Amino acid sequence: MRDIDRIMIEGFIENLNKGDLVDLNRLIVDRIRILDQIKTSENMSGFYRGAWVIFRKTDGSKVFGRIEKLNKKTISMLTNEGHRYNVPPELLRNLE
Numbered sequence: 001m002r003d004i005d006r007i008m009i010e011g012f013i014e015n016l017n018k019g020d021l022v023d024l025n026r027l028i029v030d031r032i033r034i035l036d037q038i039k040t041s042e043n044m045s046g047f048y049r050g051a052w053v054i055f056r057k058t059d060g061s062k063v064f065g066r067i068e069k070l071n072k073k074t075i076s077m078l079t080n081e082g083h084r085y086n087v088p089p090e091l092l093r094n095l096e
Helices: 003-014 018-044
Strands: 052-056 064-068 077-078 084-087
Touching: 064 084
Parallel strands: none
Antiparallel strands: 052 064, 064 077, 077 084
């Protein structure tokens, strides 16, 4: 954001009463949620049920599995050993 835009926005906010600030906050929170949903949808778009994927656990080990379900925020996968994981799409990589 440019400095002039920030100054104008700060001036606008300073003139709002509490009710207006609460309404503005609701609009901002709603916008952030929409942006998060768009990002999640973009991250999920490269995956489909049945695809083979891989991710790294926090200990650095690799986990291979097949996608079972695309959830709202995560992807459910099942390994050959029968372990189930719900993984954010940004941590997964396609193997195919």
